[in-house]
Ligand SMILES: Nc1ncnc2c1ncn2[C@@H]1O[C@H](COP(=O)(O)OP(=O)(O)OP(=O)(O)O)[C@@H](O)[C@H]1O
């Protein structure tokens with residue numbers, strides 16, 4: 153029982169990280185049709201930014217931890233907005249070029265991060281409580297799991313509220329469904345593009361700081377390793393669907409955890425099989441718009 | 444009739460392509476600043492493409508002026524904010540948004556004409572919280588028309604507003620357009636010749652992506668031979684059309700002639 157609880161809560165924590173990356177990927181693809189392979193770099197940069205502030209102001213303080221979350225989100229948002237504004241903006245509707253540019257940016261930034269912070273993992277510590285465990289049904293759960301889940305739920309609620317209650321949110325939801333009709337109502341949908349990149353980048357940057365606590369380290373490859381699963385999650389959830397991304401994040405991470413433990417480390421294989429099944433039976437994903 | 448008014452829209456040597464294929468070839472026509480001008484032609488001749496080209500929704504070349512100003516180099520949203528209302532073929536309401544959200548999205552300034560729209564479409568008020576994707580075809584068309592009528596426009600581009608609707612709804616849509624046309628000129632694509640007969644002053648006929656006829660809509664429809672040749676259908680006098688809905692009898696009789 154305690155193993156199941158541990159696996160379940162760790163799975164939820166991992167799912168929360170996937171969601172923080174996948175939410176941006178899904179919104180960006182849904183609105184603009186852009187597959188952003190540089191998204192992992194927003195996460196990595198956020199994680200390093202969080203670490204830089206932690207090592208300067210004392211990693212065990214809660215104030216520092218909160219600051220690192222804010223800074224991680226801000227750095228992710230700025231890098232994402234710049235990526236849209238300087239690179240992607242010129243390439244709308246040119247899908248091959250977009251892939252080339254975002255893949256290139258992803259690779260180049262990893263090299264840049266390696267140049268700045270080195271290739272070895274940098275170990276991360278946080279406030280004492282985060283390093284401790286809490287017993288639930290006999291399972292000793294690391295507290296950082298709860299923190300990751302808590303923040304991801306807040307992010308989900310914040311994005312949902314943004315989409316539902318603001319005019320930009322309305323434009324984004326409409327644009328995901330039918331972008332050209334939005335422009336035909338006299339709306340400059342490109343402003344929403346930059347904003348969606350920034351929102352997605354903020355979530356990823358936040359995810360970077362949390363991931364560094366979850367795994368206990370940050371390295372230039374952190375974002376890329378999460379990005380692969382976030383893409384799978386996005387496809388399973390349905391490109392463009394935020395709710396789909398949330399559901400699929402949790403489902404994929406739980407599947408991965410349980411398969412790893414009970415089926416001899418086959419977690420990644422199980423995820424790929426799940427992807428294949430979804431693609432064969434529901435090609436547009438669980439909640440995706442019809443292709 | 445059209446010569447009496449300076450044109451609101453002038454299209455000259457407009458060409459457009461979709462996916463590299465020429466769908467509109469070198470067309471020129473004008474839309475007078477009053478009344479309804481019908482854009483006619485058989486299926487697939489390029490009516491929808493012409494409207495999309497005017498709006499910059501598809502790749503185009505040539506000259507388009509709105510109220511004397513060139514708009515052919517502008518992106519769609521700028522053209523629309525100059526005062527062009529668009530009611531697309533197949534309605535294109537946002538299915539996952541509520542009726543109220545569809546309308547709110549369409550409001551271009553701080554003084555949307557909400558009362559007018561509520562008066563014209565009381566049904567939409569009652570259904571404001573319903574997802575537009577769950578509305579009937581006729582109700583979706585009301586949303587699509589309402590989105591255009593909410594704003595103060597210099598021109599409406601309306602593409603087959605009665606397509607697939609029951610006769611009673613067709614009459615309602617025609618009445619709404621007739622009402623709207625009192626204050627704003629309309630370029631109307633319409634297959635239902637009875638509706639054209641009732642609303643349109645001028646007519647522009649396309650065939651194979653080119654203009655093949657321009658002139659009075661009434662004169663065109665009165666000439667059965669010409670109508671049949673250009674549109675491939677009968678001129679649409681009442682005996683050959685579905686009986687008008689009882690509703691329609693309330694309309695201004697002189698427009699129906
Ligand atoms: N997305 C597209 N890809 C390729 N060809 C297209 C596309 N859209 C339209 N066409 C072609 O362009 C031509 C003109 O189409 P358009 O929709 O403008 O015709 P239309 O006059 O509006 O027809 P209808 O009366 O059936 O609505 C047609 O031959 C059509 O097949």
Ligand SMILES: [Mg+2]
Nearest residue numbers: 490491492532
């Ligand atoms: Mg058409």
